[in-house]
Every structure is written in C-alpha cells, then in structure tokens.
Amino acid sequence: GAVVSQHPSRVICKSGTSVKIECRSLDFQATTMFWYRQFPKKSLMLMATSNEGSKATYEQGVEKDKFLINHASLTLSTLTVTSAHPEDSSFYICSARGLAGSSYNEQFFGPGTRLTVL
Amino acid sequence: GENVEQHPSTLSVQEGDSAVIKCTYSDSASNYFPWYKQELGKGPQLIIDIRSNVGEKKDQRIAVTLNKTAKHFSLHITETQPEDSAVYFCRGSQGNLIFGKGTKLSVKP
DSSP, X not given: OOOEEEEOSEEEEOTTOOEXXXXXXXXXXXXXXXXXXXXXXXXXXXXXXXXXXXXXXXXXXXXXXXXXXXXXXXXXXXXXXXXXXXXXXXXXXXXXXXXXXXXXXXXXXXOOEEEEEO | OOOEEEEOSEEEEETTSOEEEEEEEOOTTOOEEEEEXXXXXXXXXXXXXXXXXXXXXXXXXXXXXXXXXXXXXXXXXXXXXXXGOEEEEEBOOXXXXXXXXXXXXXXXX
C-alpha cells in the first residue's frame, strides 16, 4: 500500500516552454500533497503544500506564478513549470499524505521527475 | 522556524559494521521523527519512524532512538550491507517539514 507515482520520470524541454508533472496516489486518498525540489547532492526543499480543492500554500521565495500547482482530486496533483529556464532544471519530488487518523497519515514520496531545460 | 541538523554528512563503513546517523532539532513540540532512505535518482522512502512517547524502535537491522531532553534522534543500522549505501535524511515534524541535509552512507564490501 501507499504507492505514489510521478509522470514523467524524465523530461527535457526547451527554454520558454511549460512542463507539467503529475503526482498520483495510487491506493489511497491524499488530502494533502507536497512538492519538493532537490538539487544535486542537496536536501529536499519544500516548494508548496496543497490540500485537495483549495489553493496551494507556497514557501517563501517560491514564485507561485511560475510553479502552478493544482490539486483537483484526492488522488492527483499537478505541478506546471511555466516558461521554463535552465535554472529550473532540477529533480522534482512530490509526496502525498492521507486522511488524519488513517494508516496513510504520513508522507509517502513519489519517485521524482528529472527536469532538464535546454 | 524549526532547525534540523544532521551529522555526519558522509559516512563510510565496512560491510558488517554498524552505522549511526544523528539529527538534532530545535522545536520542543516535535512529536514525530522519521528517517528516509534515498537511492540515486529515486524519491525518498520512509524506513523507520518514532513518536515522542517511546524512546526506541527497532525493525530488523535498523533502529531509531529518541532523546527528547537533548532534542536529538538517531538512526542505527547494524550489520551493514552494500545495498544500505544511499543518502539518509531525517525530517522535522513541525510546520514546514524541514529535512536534514542528508548523510551519504557508503558500505564497502
């Protein structure tokens, strides 16, 4: 149980284009999803927290107009990197947390998406 | 905000030896202490966690100990194997979910 998938696993795009990354909880309902960014040999940096049906809460320094997050259902959240630039190249990881009081009330991480912007 | 410090940043051990990684935290209200293992190119996986009402938890070769007075918790891996080689992260339990900076563990055969 508690499987979280991400798609795509790798994406290469040209500068100026937008890229959408999907995060799905496969066997539980995720009331909260988190998006992280990880640079090589560095720790995970929380970008934003989203609750199903409401707007995401962004961490300080994260541009909400550049990193659009949608959490439209209890099993799917998307991160769209708009007008991507080479400095947006990174490893993006989502995690999902289930209902309070359930056995899924903890963060379960996806496998990550490697974004390379040329 | 909460501060989480993790040591060491790198750790190299011989196969069969034990490895210990320590995290200190600043928020005395913290009540949940997880450890994650991240292999190259993959997302973190929860390997063990402990809540503040216990001092130690063990799962086969891995264990976590908690010292609430000193505000630190440690990951212990015994009888290390090459497949234990990875980056390990601790995480704070409050607010903005801060991760430690990670420990790269290398287990040499």
